[in-house]
Amino acid sequence: ARIWEMVRDPLMGIVADRTNTRWGKFRPYILWMALPYAVLAVMTFTTPDFGATGKIIYAGVTYLLLMTVFTAINLPYSSLGAVMTSDSYERAGLNSYRFIFAFVGQFIVTGTALYLANYFGNGNSAKGYQYTLTLFAVISFILFMITFKSTKERVRPPREQKQNLKEDMLNLFKNTPWVILFFVGIISFVMFAMQNLTIAYYFKYYIGDEESVQLFNVIGTVALIAGIPLSKPLSKRFGKRNVYIASSLLSGIFFVLLYLPGAQNVFSIYTLNILAKFTYAPAVPLLWTMLGDTADYSEWKYGRRSTGLVFSAATFAQKAGWGIGGAIAGWMLALFNFTPNIEQTTLSLTGIKLMISVFPGVLYMSCVIMLYLYKID
Numbered sequence: 534a535r536i537w538e539m540v541r542d543p544l545m546g547i548v549a550d551r552t553n554t555r556w557g558k559f560r561p562y563i564l565w566m567a568l569p570y571a572v573l574a575v576m577t578f579t580t581p582d583f584g585a586t587g588k589i590i591y592a593g594v595t596y597l598l599l600m601t602v603f604t605a606i607n608l609p610y611s612s613l614g615a616v617m618t619s620d621s622y623e624r625a626g627l628n629s630y631r632f633i634f635a636f637v638g639q640f641i642v643t644g645t646a647l648y649l650a651n652y653f654g655n656g657n658s659a660k661g662y663q664y665t666l667t668l669f670a671v672i673s674f675i676l677f678m679i680t681f682k683s684t685k686e687r688v689r690p691p692r693e694q695k696q697n698l699k700e701d702m703l704n705l706f707k708n709t710p711w712v713i714l715f716f717v718g719i720i721s722f723v724m725f726a727m728q729n730l731t732i733a734y735y736f737k738y739y740i741g742d743e744e745s746v747q748l749f750n751v752i753g754t755v756a757l758i759a760g761i762p763l764s765k766p767l768s769k770r771f772g773k774r775n776v777y778i779a780s781s782l783l784s785g786i787f788f789v790l791l792y793l794p795g796a797q798n799v800f801s802i803y804t805l806n807i808l809a810k811f812t813y814a815p816a817v818p819l820l821w822t823m824l825g826d827t828a829d830y831s832e833w834k835y836g837r838r839s840t841g842l843v844f845s846a847a848t849f850a851q852k853a854g855w856g857i858g859g860a861i862a863g864w865m866l867a868l869f870n871f872t873p874n875i876e877q878t879t880l881s882l883t884g885i886k887l888m889i890s891v892f893p894g895v896l897y898m899s900c901v902i903m904l905y906l907y908k909i910d
Contacts, residue, residue, distance in 0.1 A: 534597055535856065539849060541601055545608045546845025551696055557686030558841065559609035559616060566606035567677035571670035573599040578666040580659040606677070612844045615825030616688040624825050625765040625773070628818030636758045640751075642669065690838040701839045704831055711827035711843060713907045714820065717900045718847055719854035721820075724893035726858025728788075731866075731888040738877045739885060740796050752803060753810040760814025764822075767815055773823055774907050777816050781900045784813035788894030792886050813897075820847075826909050862888060 552558045577595040581588065614627040646665055654661020705711060732750075737743040767776045787809035794801040824847050825840070832838040869884025871877065877885070 534593075534600065537597065538600065538604075538852060541604045542608060542845045542849045542852070543842065544845075545604050546612075546839075546841035546843070547698060547701075549609055549612065549841035549845075550690075550701070550839050556681075557616065557689075559612050560681055560684060560686060562605055562609040563677050563681045566602055567674050567681075570599075570602045570606050570677075571674045573602055574670045574673070575663065575667050578662045580663070608841065608845055608848065610680070611821065611848070612840050613684060613686070614821065615828055615840050615844070616686045617684060619688050619829070621773070621822060621826055621829075622765060622769050625768050625818060625822045628821045629761050629764045631821075632817050633758055633761050636754055636761075639754065688840075691832065691836060694837055701837065701842055704835045704837050705839065705842060705846060707835070708827055708831050708843075710830055710907050710909050711824070711847075713903050714823055714827060715847060715850045717903055718820065718850040719857070720896055720900055722851045722854030723858035723861065724896045726855045727862045727865075727896075728889050728893050730859055730862040731885055734866075734871070734873075734885050735889050739882055740799070740802075749803065749806060753806050756807045756810035757814045757817065760811040761817055764815040764818045768819060768822075772910060773819050773826070774904055774910070777819050777823070778901050778904050780812055780814075780816040780819075781897050781904065784809050784816075785894040785896075785898030787812060788897065789891050791890035791894075823907075823909070830909055865892075 549558055549562065552561065554561045556564070573595060577592075577599045579595075581591055583591060614624050614631065617627065618624060646662075649665040649668065650658060650661035652661070653664035733743070733746050736746045736749065764776070771779075787805050791802065791805045791809070794805070821844075824843055828838055828840045828843045831843070865884060865888055866881075869881045871881040871884065
């Protein structure tokens, strides 16, 4: 599944760039894939009356199909902001709204899924989750139709551009601003993976309150939602690159400071997490806005525009970063002699603290070095 995941994103970007319809290059996939996506979501959470082997095969096939269709609808959706307007600050606004409501959607699902599954299932969890996903699938289909009907593609490749995959790939890696954002995406997601895979251990073994992880994450998400609207006005006032640099520095510093509070100083731990997520928030929509700028840059510099490829290769980088970060987290836990479900040594506790604070903080601050080389203003 993970190998196919790395292949399908760039593949979808290449396909979208070569799509030409009266609706544009990206909008049609929202129309075409909304129903398959909803149906496959329900199928993936349906438990057939098969034997153990049959259920495993069914689960694997439906999961692979669901995530393939997800890519086919999510990548065009992610690319829409870059082709709805050529105004870079309008793109920042579009991406701000996009991520605010993405986190709101996350809250709705995480806050209601278990309750709905219990309600619909009445003791049968398989039935409960099937009905819950049916409800979410219907809502998702309606929202995708609204998205399709209420958007318009205005930015298109030059009329004289001929399709040439080899040239598109060469231009992509000659596009220095894009290459910089590619590595910034990898580093950022290495940081996220390291933190996310360690935070439960931090609360269980250092704080001694495993149940508080969810509250910690919820409060961090609220801080993100509060900080995202600052992205557009700040970037208009100071420039996108400069805001991203400031966000990386400040957020990195607050993450590093998370190392200092003792296990009983919960107020300081939560406060630093809020500050880190709030100062990080403006960079969330800015990365996607700046990717749209690199597509413009390629058109200006080389006379070719490949918006889908630009965005798909960037999502590939982020997934690669997530995988790398997960592997590094596992290696580091082993290095610090971590053993689950026992009282931890001083060394392993120190390692866990470093992995949710200093290591990711320093990694995120290192993005500043690359962003100084980013020259699109």
